[in-house]
Amino acid sequence: MRFTIGWLKEHLVTKFKDSQIIEKLTDIGLEVESFEKASSDLDNFKVAKIINVEQHPNADKLKVCDVDIGKKNTVKVVCGAPNAKKDLLTIYAGPGSVIPKNKMKLAVSKIRGVSSYGMLCSESELNLSDESDGITELKPNRYSNKVGKNFFRNKTEKVIDLSITPNRPDCLGVRGVARDLAAAGIGKLRNLSNIKIKNSGPQKIKVSITKSKNQGCSIFGSCLINDVTNKESPKWLKDKILSLGQKPISAIVDITNYVMLDLNRPLHAYDADKIDKEIIVRNSEKGETFEALDNKDYKLDDDMCVISDNSGILGLGGIIGGTRSGTEFNTKNILLESAYFLPRSIRKTSKLLNIDTDAKFRFERGIDSQSIEIGLNKAAQLITEICGGKVSNFDIQSVRKEKKNKIKFKISLFDRITGFKIRDKEIIKILLDLGFEVSKNKSELELQIPTWRPDITQPIDIVEEIVRIKGYNNIKTLVPEKNRIKDTLNKQQKLFHFLQRSVASKGYFETVTWSFTDSKLNNFYKENYKEIKIVNPISSDLDVLRNSIFPNLTFYLKKNLDRGFKDISLFEIGPIFKSNKPGDQLTVIGAIKSGKISRLNWNDENRSVDVFDAKKDSIQTLIEAGYDRGNLFVREKSPSYYHPGKSGSIYLDKDDIEPVAYFGEIHPNIIKKLDIKTEALVGFEIFLDCLKDNKYKLKDLKSKFKFSDYQKSDRDFAFVVDKNFKAQDLIEIISSIDQSLIRSVKIFDVYEGENIPKNKKSIALNVTIQSSEKTLDENDLEKINKLIISTVETKSGAKIRS
């Protein structure tokens, strides 16, 4: 909503300064976005100084000037003026400027092979005088310190730009803004002039509103104005239209626009001679078409509110007029429309057809149903003033009474909600100033809501009116109470935050990427999930919700590799989606690691990342989160985007069906298809929703400390087993032989090759044996040794290596 202070003062008598008005507007909820002069075409003309002149290489009469245009900028301008010389102060017009005399728009152009950035202007080109023999010469004493400044003073008034919230259609007109200011103590609202226009004779074009279901128009007011002379608007009107950044079109169109902006009363003017007999306001039928004033053809659906005549559609009511009946400069007779369209109908139609106009914007927010005649009167008055003509009687057709709403307001609600009190008298004054009709009944007010305030429907709305006009600065600042209803975080949330920092502490950088991704990338990782399309994606490469964290992670990994980074560890903790149903999502950690461990370190072992890095990081994270390593179980099974031989899944327990994590090297085919250039790429995923609640709190776990001081013994074994035999199973076989004696089993070597049969491998283990009851002697140890060997050999088919 844009207007000038001058315009505001047509409705408001005030002695307040501009700055006070601006501040008050924001204080009462009419947020001021800006308060500045509208930019003018003349802003492009700058005072400039020629600092060097050279002969044009290809033309005798032309010169190439270096021109200082201020702010340390110098440009080259080709100029034919005989008086162009070094140190001359003149007027420069940059590319984009429009020359006042011939309305020519400047562009950077080549003149005989030399580029010219703008031009130096003569007085005649600027309409300053008839002098056209050379460029303007400015007097050094006045202009030498003004290089770079605008030559013309911008005489336009400053424009207030308000951001009006959707509940305040009344403030889409200058008068509504003035009313609010008056209520807030910034002056007094002027009365609307009640000069009634002289009407002569009946409105001869018959108007009817069909009484169909879903009729989107309830009132249609109109008048005929005959014998008008349409023309350009007078300067005061043009200036008003221009100050809002709009283009003046013709007096009739400008007047209807002006009344709309002034009173928030949209109007439409038809060329009456183009109307076929009568006006029928009716619902459209599917398939009807018409050409609108935006020069587009629209194909209509059922039940759209149209204004039609006997030949067809003239316009979409309250949204846009049609070309067939539009006014032109030669229009002689006009029909002026002032109607009430229902917000719901306007919204539905404009959404379906995707049209946005000033009128639509206003009608869908709600127009004052009582402003029909006021609007006709004001517009007719202006039209006859400017274009002449005779105005008919006003014809008002209506199919429904737009009633005035009443509410009861308990005054105590005000301080119950705001926490402070103001006197009843002041409350009543504020409401009266806002246009309410008020009657007091003990502690209750009976209010009739002004018809321009469709947003006010219940007592809470009255509280807002009073508090915003009184000022939010009257609300106290109460110290927050610390009482607590429940724990800040539940267990799952604590786990989330714990795991987030746990993974980061292993050298991964946390990232946050979109919840959506490119379907092409997503396809690599989506497995059995359904693709979830976004109907209106922001771009075609962010067209689906992600089924995995990996599409985005690998995409951005590649970007960083392309930036020259090599050893990258990234992770994200966030949602992945199983379907488009609310809640059908999982919280997942996805982590990837590329390149090498300890690259370019003089001391450390230098190797590519591998599956066991991913395994370590995922398992350690689970252990830190409180899951016992002894219970974690690894299977070879993993999704297809991992390397089939170098990946696995982790279960909290051997008997679990759902894995809690995957780890492994990323499938080489994906690395190739994504063109990721790195020595190695591994990753892991942890599914937070699968992590069963750890029943024990730390205090429970801590109470079970047991230890043995008896001597420990270590024994080494090497077993030859089938190549496919799992190390995890071997460890489990040994560990479960005697849990009271076998404290740990460590694999220190795995060997295949010479001296080992094909399809076999040798696994070397170290077993720590300790009793909690006594020091074991040689006999005891020999016994357990033998038991280990025999059990392993029977259960696994292994052979002890001798």
Added chain:
Amino acid sequence: MSDIKKIKDEFLDKLSKDLNIENVNQIKSELFGKNGQISNAFKNLGSFPPEERKKFASDLNFIKDELQEKINKKIQEIEIKEINSKLDNEKVDVTLPERNIIRGKIHPVSQVIDEISSIFSEVGFSVEEGPDVENEHYNFTALNTPDNHPARDMHDTFYLDDEKKLLLRTHTSPVQVRTMLKGKPPFKIIAPGRTYRSDSDQTHAPMFHQVEGLHIDKNINMGHLKGCLSYFIKSFFEVDKIKMRFRPSHFPFTEPSAEVDIGYELKDGKIEIGEGDKWLEILGCGMVHPNVLKNVKVNPDKYQGYAFGIGIDRLAMLKYGINDLRAFFETDYRWLNHFGFDPLDVPSNYRGLSR
């Protein structure tokens, strides 16, 4: 007596020379070995007349102790010398680089969410969450934004079906609805999370983060709202004084509604929060609309309270001087390294929000 004195002097002299460990062992055996001089002297003890024997034995023991001690000292001396000479050869250049340091980072959005949670935890709020995919009812209708409400246009919604029933939530407010539907008042929650609008330019990203706040009880009024937000903003920006402005605004789900601006100034192109004379909008809030309470089966005649919504990314930008919103989501390793936080820096009440 003089004999043993002579032995003592002779050997003390020997031991004061520069010796190696073999020399010392040699001396040791010369003195205390089977035929060592001191050993022999003890053997001869019997040849002394009884009246001298006692005195001689005492002297002999004294000398023995002295020599023994001297030998031990000498051995220690040599050992230390040997270690020291070894150390000279073991010297490394300690200015060579250490082993590679592994250091991860926490994203600023996560860090700021933890900071926010910590601040609100202090005054009794708990954290609630809701789904990213919402239906139209929870995101709009239940929040007093019916289908024909123009406010819906301001939400540039991403839809997941052609009927426009399923969508990506445009704000965290649906969590209010879900929380109130599944529980009974009072409610005192915050709900941080991802939100989505199909808007993308320098200052808008199609995904961003919000934190919703909701406090409903029997007598919660606008003064509590102002107090809570004032406490939050001061705590978050870690300043004692801050200029704050509540200004009327409109949200369909609150009435009265307000937007909150904070004062700032520009110093060397960087925003400084606090006392400046410029205003910056940072959040929207208001008293929960009675229609919303009715929609979630809470009696608005008995219960009332406030709600607010704050842009988390915006807060992070202001506090940590980050200029570009889009960079939050672009995973530039350099940016993550620069603006990321050490995982050990967990914001908490007792250790402070940040270092």
